[in-house]
Amino acid sequence: MAKHFKAPTGTVDFLPDYHDYFTFVKKVIRHRFRQSGFRRTSTPMFEETEVFLRALGETNDITARELYSFKDRQDREYTLRPEITTGIVRSFIEHEMQLEALPKELYYIEPCFRFERPNSRTKRQFWQFGAEVLGESDPSIDAQMMYLGHRILKDLGLDDICELKINTIGSPADRKEFFEALANFYSGKERTLTPESQEKLAQKKYLELLDPKSEDEEILVQMAPKITDFLSKDSRQFFDDVQEYLNSFGIKYTIDYSLVRPLDYYTNTVFEFHEVGNKNKVLVGGRYNGLIEKMGGPNLGGAGFAAGVDRIISLMKTEGIEVPQKDELQIFLAATGPVAKKHALPILIKLREHGYHAVGVLGRTSMQEQLERAQRFNVPYTLLMGDLEVKKKQLIVRDMETGKQVWIDQDKVLEHMDGLLGAQVNLDTTTDFLGHN
């Protein structure tokens, strides 16, 4: 036997059952983003590796072991995008969007790639959706992003199992002093830290030390200097304003000073919705005021959030949330005999254009074969046409559940099926989708 091919390690086929959910999720996302003035954008699936190294930083776990990189036939270094923000910022700069009306509000639903060890929650190719607001740094934007995230989760039925946490990590200037204080504080206490944290300390990744990895570290973090003591007047005001806006529309949140991001580009606000009772992130975001300039563009602020579609769908399934199924077949048209087959196809097309989901006129034409197929397609009704029916211009309507059959005239088929299945919502068959005759 020939070799069986498989989907590459860490990838999965997104089969029709997945798309039942995906279609619904996309519909919600599009609706909520459009409502808020966002427009959809797409960037290439891969960029020069340098683009990601610049944006994400060169010395962290993410760039060291999670980038899906390759050389092309001309020896250029490329990387499949691990997230979308970087590409959008590159695109913003390349197309000089700062000359357009600001803020630029963009959203996306795109596949991303990370070179991970695959498990039930992590794959190497996965879908992300998210939004970016570029060219404006008002705290109201941050609050609006959180509202949008919340609103989408609510539409998907997940708001009850997700909680919002927020924090501020200040400006780079604020952090400079804060980090010096942290360095002093941890000096001499290295042995209390886990080996991983000792490494973070050595690499001066002070922010990541704020997320404790052991009970000892938790105690240390509580005693350690707090970012709030080092915030400039502006940064403090900004964070206060964000909270005031959040309060103004009554969204629930808690402040969590251990909430940080491993990437260089965040400033001020960071937030995440995670599952209640564990740390599994569902939707994460924050402000990144230095990123556009760092990528070679104008000195403009930005904020955004992102969420994994696959994780959301699996949560919906766990929660027993069902989505509308619009692909169910309604009619199987069984033609028994070669003559009937020729006569049946126009009827099948007529049924479809009337709005029915119909299949048929397939395969061998024995009655048994036809009914077996109809049964496997799980249709409520089968229309049977043999040579006898062709001659009489009739067909048989068989109720697949009861087995009851009635003979009707072929030119009454639409009225008859409407009586059984209800009138169909259909496009006018004399026009195309754009309304042209």
Added chain:
RNA sequence: GCGAGCGUAGCUCAGUGGUAGAGCAGCGGUUUGUGGUACCGCUGGCCGUGGGUUCGAUCCCCAUCGCUCGCCCCA
């Protein structure tokens, strides 16, 4: 990057140091213009791959690849 488990028929799995079994699926029949249920029959496997131990390995050992599940991480 670390750890655990599993690779036997299309699928789900059992099994034994002496070259393999069940259920489901598939195909055919009981039923030549009528599906589902039932009964009968048939097809189907280099026991993941490579090496080692052994008279002999699907089984024991080593390696390798693949899958699954954790951990780290999760932009």
